[in-house]
Amino acid sequence: MECRDIQKNLSAYLEGLLSPEEKKIVDRHLPSCAKCSASFNELKRAKELLKKLDEVEPPPWLAAKIMARVRKEKEQRASFFKKLFFPLHIKVPVQALGVILVAVLALQIYRVVEPERRGIHAPSPLAEKKALKEETPEVAAKSAKAPSPYARQNAAGEKAPVMTRVAPEEKDKRGVLGGVSPNQTEPSGQQAYEIAPEDAEKTEALLAKKRMDLESKEPVPAAALKGQPAGANQQLMPLIIVSADDIAAAKGTVEDILKQLGGKEIEKITQGAIEIMIAELPSEKIKELSEKLKGLGDIKTEPRFSELPEGTFRVRIEITSK
Amino acid sequence: MSNKADRAQYDDFTFISRCQKGDAEAFGVLVERYQKKMFNIAYRMIGDYEEAGEVVQEAFLSAFRAIKKFRGESTFVTWMTSITLNHAKNRLKKIKVISHYEPVSLDEAFEAHDGAPRFDPPAREISALEQFQKKDLQEAVQEAINSLDEEFREALILRDIQELSYEEIGAILNIPDGTVKSRIFRARETLRERLKRNLGDL
Numbered sequence: 001m002e003c004r005d006i007q008k009n010l011s012a013y014l015e016g017l018l019s020p021e022e023k024k025i026v027d028r029h030l031p032s033c034a035k036c037s038a039s040f041n042e043l044k045r046a047k048e049l050l051k052k053l054d055e056v057e058p059p060p061w062l063a064a065k066i067m068a069r070v071r072k073e074k075e076q077r078a079s080f081f082k083k084l085f086f087p088l089h090i091k092v093p094v095q096a097l098g099v100i101l102v103a104v105l106a107l108q109i110y111r112v113v114e115p116e117r118r119g120i121h122a123p124s125p126l127a128e129k130k131a132l133k134e135e136t137p138e139v140a141a142k143s144a145k146a147p148s149p150y151a152r153q154n155a156a157g158e159k160a161p162v163m164t165r166v167a168p169e170e171k172d173k174r175g176v177l178g179g180v181s182p183n184q185t186e187p188s189g190q191q192a193y194e195i196a197p198e199d200a201e202k203t204e205a206l207l208a209k210k211r212m213d214l215e216s217k218e219p220v221p222a223a224a225l226k227g228q229p230a231g232a233n234q235q236l237m238p239l240i241i242v243s244a245d246d247i248a249a250a251k252g253t254v255e256d257i258l259k260q261l262g263g264k265e266i267e268k269i270t271q272g273a274i275e276i277m278i279a280e281l282p283s284e285k286i287k288e289l290s291e292k293l294k295g296l297g298d299i300k301t302e303p304r305f306s307e308l309p310e311g312t313f314r315v316r317i318e319i320t321s322k
Numbered sequence: 323m324s325n326k327a328d329r330a331q332y333d334d335f336t337f338i339s340r341c342q343k344g345d346a347e348a349f350g351v352l353v354e355r356y357q358k359k360m361f362n363i364a365y366r367m368i369g370d371y372e373e374a375g376e377v378v379q380e381a382f383l384s385a386f387r388a389i390k391k392f393r394g395e396s397t398f399v400t401w402m403t404s405i406t407l408n409h410a411k412n413r414l415k416k417i418k419v420i421s422h423y424e425p426v427s428l429d430e431a432f433e434a435h436d437g438a439p440r441f442d443p444p445a446r447e448i449s450a451l452e453q454f455q456k457k458d459l460q461e462a463v464q465e466a467i468n469s470l471d472e473e474f475r476e477a478l479i480l481r482d483i484q485e486l487s488y489e490e491i492g493a494i495l496n497i498p499d500g501t502v503k504s505r506i507f508r509a510r511e512t513l514r515e516r517l518k519r520n521l522g523d524l
Contacts, residue, residue, distance in 0.1 A: 011507035039514070046514045049463050050482035058361035059375055066357070066382045067350045073386060074346045 003029075006036045010043055111302075115237040115316050238286055238308060238315045243322045244297040250319050251275045257292050258317075261285045265314075275319040283308045286315050297322065334398040341389050349386050356399060357382070359484075360406045366479045367410040368417070369468040377413050381406040396493055404494045407476055414472060459521070466516040474509035481506045 006029050012018050013026045030037050244250035251268075254277050258266055263279030270276070281289060287305050334355075340348035360381060365374035385405050392401060467475060473495075480491045491502045 011510050012503070017503070042514045042518060043510060046510060046517055047482055049459070049517070050467075050478070050513075051485070053366070053460055053463060053483060055358070056362050056365050056371070056374075058358055058378065062361065062375060062378060063350070063353050063357050066353050066379050067347075069379060069383050070346055070349055070353075070386050073383065 003033060003036050006030075006033070007039055010036070010040050014040070014043055014047065112237075115239055236303075236309075236313055238305065238313050239302040240290055240293060240315065240317045241300045241302075242293055242297055242317060242319045243299070244319055245322055247273075247275055247319050247321055250296050251277070253296060254293065254317055254319065257289060261289055263289075263315075273321065277317045277319070278314055279317075280312060280314050282312045283310055286313060289315065289317075293317070331397050335394060338389065338392060338394070338398060341386070342392070346386075349382075349389070352398060352402075353382055356402055359399070360402060363403060363406055363479060363484065364410045366464070366467060366483055367407065367472075367475060368413060369464050370417070373413055373417060374410075377409045378406065381409045384409065400490060400493050403480075404496075407494070411472055411476075462520050463517065466513050466520060469516050470509055470512055474505055474512065477502060477505040478509035478513065482510070 006026055009018060009022065009026060013023065018026065030040060242250060242254070255266065255268070258277065258279045258281075261281060262285065263281045265278075265280050267278040268276070269278070286308060290299060290301050290305050293299050334352065337348040337351045341352075357378060361374055361378050364377040364381070365371060368374050368377065381402070385402055388405075392398070467478070470478065476495065477491060480486045480494065481488075486494075488499055488502045491506075492499050495502070497505075
């Protein structure tokens with residue numbers, strides 16, 4: 001057995017990793033070989049020295065410093081995410097308000113259009129939205145500009161939505177529909193429409209949809225499109241929708257009530273399954289009317305009659321089945 | 323011993339999973355438990371106290387960042403040791419402590435840094451001196467360790483200082499069993515030679 005071979009295996013021998021035969025060979029070799037013995041001892045000593053090395057104490061602040069960095073890391077991660085998802089942190093509310101404003105304006109226009117057709121309600125949370133609305137310089141400037149007239153030819157027999165120019169006013173909650181109404185209906189049935197320019201796009205879309213809706217509906221007698229009587233408020237058309245079991249009976253009752261309250265220029269229209277009655281009444285009477293109609297069945301009013309301003313209106317009553 | 327180890331492992335997992343769910347403070351428990359061990363590994367790898375401190379901080383921070391990826395396939399210690407060694411090796415590449423790595427001549431071997439004799443003359447002296455010797459001896463050993471190539475160094479540290487099994491070392495270094503052994507043996511051999519050169523008679 002060569003010393004070289006022995007030397008190579010001394011570590012394994014030391015670790016007890018040699019097979020029994022191999023171990024025996026080394027066992028026998030070592031006592032008779034000074035060189036290999038010395039090597040073996042040195043190896044053993046080296047291992048011992050390593051083992052005897054003191055365990056070193058880390059600096060006392062080490063754990064604390066690590067945790068400080070860990071916490072910082074966590075914080076940074078949190079704020080990074082915030083920045084990622086809300087990059088326009090300050091600006092976002094302003095944009096949201098802008099969107100709400102536009103939506104509100106569009107809705108107001110939409111609402112004016114409605115009363116001429118079957119009952120789709122404008123949402124009553126409108127009042128809340130108005131509360132949120134703020135007058136921004138932007139909008140004020142736009143409404144000051146001359147609106148772009150949008151004329152639409154209206155063939156007889158087609159329904160034509162009536163629209164008024166929207167001029168939002170700061171303090172008047174209902175002011176969206178206030179202001180000048182240059183809108184005149186002409187006897188021939190042609191009508192001109194004006195839209196506030198900032199809403200043009202949005203309302204165009206709305207109108208396009210409505211036009212499609214309208215196309216499919218029954219023609220309305222020309223009488224329905226008659227212009228508002230001179231005395232009545234031309235912007236607001238209060239709406240009462242009555243759900244009744246017996247429409248015919250309800251219709252009769254409504255007519256009676258209208259006459260009782262002194263309603264003028266009563267009109268009766270039938271639109272498919274809905275009976276419509278329109279009458280001219282002063283606001284107090286309209287309130288009374290709605291109270292009386294409650295007795296007939298479920299009613300919905302638009303707008304809330306508690307907010308009805310002074311004046312005379314043409315009120316529209318739609319009677320539908322439950 | 324296995325029972326104790328199992329329990330420790332289980333305990334670790336409690337805090338690890340809390341940490342994975344976002345509890346940063348839970349990580350602190352793991353830091354407290356293993357900072358000394360990691361520090362020692364780093365220190366023996368690098369040979370410098372301050373540098374070791376930096377390495378350990380960074381290693382734990384890396385571990386924290388990666389904690390969600392920890393699946394428990396190995397123990398936390400194994401994983402943490404692996405990370406620490408990686409950071410230590412990276413650090414070594416940046417540091418150039420050249421003087422320690424140059425072969426020591428026989429003459430130099432006899433002198434400590436301040437010029438005083440490195441070891442006593444054959445006749446043993448009193449214990450005070452022995453203490454000095456011990457300190458010197460330890461430094462000498464560390465110097466010898468520093469002279470090893472990194473892969474041998476880490477194997478030796480894990481085996482002869484940390485006293486880990488071949489299996490564990492294989493897991494930490496991600497090398498097969500045979501490689502673990504051969505590295506340890508070669509490392510020891512080299513150390514033996516270095517020590518012999520530095521200290522004369524061992």
